[in-house]
Amino acid sequence: MTVEELYRQEYGRAVAILTRAFGDLDLAEDAVQDAFAAAVRRWPVEGRPPSPTGWILTTARNRAIDRLRRAKVGVEKEALAMAMGDDEPVTGPFSDDRLRLVFTCCHPALALPVRVALTLRLLGGLTTAEIARAFLVPEATMAQRIVRAKAKIRHAGIPYRIPAEADLPERLRGVLAVVYLIFNEGYLASSGDALVRDDLCAEAIRLGRLLVELMPDEPEAHGLLALMLLVASRRNARTAPDGTPVLLADQDRSRWDRALVAEGQAIVRECLRRNRPGPYQIQAAINAVHSDAPSAARTDWSQILQLYDLLAATAPSPVVALNRAVAVAEVHGPEPALGIVDGLALDDYHVYQAVRADLLRRLGRTDEASAAYARAAELTENTASREWLLGRLT
């Protein structure tokens, strides 16, 4: 494992452990970064220590104590720091420090973009520049966002704690939403030139694996991971060589990543056994049915429609209704599907216009279909998507 890989894997854990010891996110981050910088300098010369993670933690702790001494914060914090390693009694349903960090980063008192930025920064170890690039904002803007968020955590007293059992389901939904948002931003880039940002997808899946590891008893965490794996498995088939998107029905299924499909499907089967369905598990199951089909024509649409019925009952939303309509079109034809779609107030959503356009085209209402494709192209900010939609016009 290179130092860079170790950094990606262990940064969040190291920051989490040091934050508990010192009660200060900034100090924890600075000390962990110092430790990794020292590793890059010293390991090639002195050789790799037997326990790289232990070395990083010890070095970071010593750096943090040095920083505190230099800042002359007094004996109290220093004593606290020295006591690190004597684990405080574990309270709450979970014990992992990273889980505290997840819930701190995803606290509802922070705005959603801020939660995303903090999660990527503190748990993923992404640099401010990387996060800024991923979300297409100037680095200074992202830096300011993160500084303000840390100040709010400190000044407002956002606790570094796993919420009580009673608050957990609601807070967990927020955490999963942040990870899924990161994945979707990577997979369906809302703006920019490239259709897919692999780095963000990979990071979201890594965070998803972390959540499953930290919360093995939460079926929706498993569901989210399965959903992301199954969607990501189509990555290579999803774009043509010129970068334009290829619809699911037209994808070369031999290019799907079989390992990801198998892993995602295994998790879905596990979820079915638990029988505690939630929106992510149902969406994962829908994707598992797609992944099962040897060809688009042999997709089990009636099973997909049943799953959409369940999803619409569990987590109703206009977007779910839109996706359900696509399944309705496959099972019952475009006419009833258009009836559902026309009742949805999603005029400004490009996917809505694209679905509507496709249904109109299948019904032979060519002029209306063209107008809807044009509207869809107008609404997307992603260059690749727009070109594809404009291509459908002719």
Add this chain to the structure above:
Amino acid sequence: MKQYLLSVYQPDGGRPPAEVLDPIMQGLQRLNDDLRAAGAWVFAAGLHAPETATVVRVRDGQDLVTDGPFTEGKEHLGGFTVIQAPDLDAALRWARRMADVTTLPIEVRPIAS
């Protein structure tokens, strides 16, 4: 322990009728009692209507007194409670109860000390 200011924002206009206001005041009374019992209560007050406010400014040594609140708006600060709580989650739980009782939004801000 940190201290938090819980501000109640209420729509401008006349006093609500007794059948609306009375249960709210009773609910607030109970909330204040519970805050005291929990050792979280520091200070609380209701305010007269924003029209009763006066703003004073000093420019180049000259004081300027104007009638009315600092900003024009449809809502104004109607009252506040200062509490102490171990962290934001605890403060938010009290604020949630206060929002439920008053049916109004509650702003929670940490007091710098």
